[in-house]
Amino acid sequence: MKARTAPIAAGILLAALLVGCSPSGPSAPDDAGDAGSTSPEPSASPSESGTPGPAPTPPTITMPTDCRAILSEPLLDLLEDVPLNDKAFAPNGVQEDGSLICTWGDPRADTTRLVTIISVERRGPALDMLNDLAAEDGFTCYQPDAGIRCEKTWESEEYPVTDGRTLYWRDDVLIDTRYSNLAPPGYTSDIVLHLFGASTPTPTPTPTETPAA
Template sequence: MAMNPRLIGATAAVVLLLALTACAPQAGGAGSPSPSSTQNDAAGDEETGTPSPSPTPTAAPVALPTDCRAILSEAVLTELADTPLNHAAFGPSGVGEDGALTCIWGDPGADTTRLTTTISGMNRGPALDLLNKLADDEGFSCFTPDGGTRCEKTWPNEQYPVTDGRTLFWRDDVLIDTRYSNLAPAGYTSSIVDHLFD
C-alpha cells in the first residue's frame, strides 16, 4: 500500500520537532539528497533511522573554535592533504566579528572541488526552525547522534559529474554547517563534534 508523501513529510517534521525539543539546553549556551550508505560525505559516520530524543546537554557553554585545523583529527587532515585552506579567492574566512569560524577548503583553480564549514552560535528556537525547514521543504534526513541533532543531504552537481551535499549538526547552542562539492573527507563532521563537545 503506497503511503502519501505529504503524510510522510509531516510525520518526519513532527519527529524532528520532538527530537530538538528534547535536546534543548536548560541554561547557558555559546549562543552555534538523503545520505547513501556507500557515500562518504562531509558528515563523517552516517546513521539512518528515525530521530529520537537526545540526552539533556550540560549547562556549560561551548566555546566556538578559532582554528580550522585544530578541530580536525589527523586522519581527516591527512585526507585533505594539500588542499588549500581559506584562500582569499573564496572570500571572507576565519573568525568573524560575531565569533563564528568559517573554514574553506578548496583549490581556487578547481571548478567545483570545495568544502565550506561555518561553526556559529545558534539558540534552540532558530535551530529548530532551520532544521525543520530543511527536513520539510528540502528532503534532508535528520537524526540524533552524539547528543545533538544532525541533518544531511547529497545530490548530483548540476554541471559536473560529482556529488554535492550539506551536513548540519546542532548541539548546546552551537551549529556546525558544512556545504561541499566533490570533497567529503570521511569522518569530517564527527571529528569537529568530538573536538567541540568531548
C-alpha cells in the first residue's frame, strides 16, 4: 500500500542533514559519529583477467540472530501477547544473506502487525534510498545516535488504524520497520541501543506527526 505524499519540506530537511556525508561529498565533522565519517565502499570490479574483486567488508557489529534478544524487557512485555514469526508470515528469522526478519503479529488479525528487517546496506545505496524517501514520499529525517533516521505515519486506506515506517541506518546496517496499528514506544531506539550500545542523546525531531516505533 502506498502512503499518501507528505510535504516536500522533509526532503529539504534530509538534504541539509546529509550535506557533507553523501557518497560524493566531503567527510562530516567528527562529532557526526561513525555514520558520517565512514568512507563509501568502492564498487568491486573484475580485473582484466576476469577475477572478481574483493568481497564487501562486513559491518562493524555482529549481525543479530534473535528477534527477542534485540529488545529490552519493557518492550518484550509490551509485545508479550503478540505472536512472533508465525509461519503464515514467512520468511522470518535469519536469512541466507545474514539479514534478520522479525514479524510480530497474529495471522488471524486483518491488521495489527510489526515487521522489522535488519540487513547490511552500504553507505551509498542507503543514503540514496533515504534521500528518495524524504524527497518523494515525505518522510521526516534526522540524525540521532550517530546514525540517520527517517520516519512517516499515515492513516490506513483499508482500516481505521495508523500505519507507518521507520528506518535507521548506521555503520552499514539498516533497521527497516513497517507497522500497522502496532507501534510500541521506543521500539527502534531500543534495537539501536542493543546493536550499537549507548551513544549521544537523541535530538527531538520536528515533524508534526512522530511515529511511536
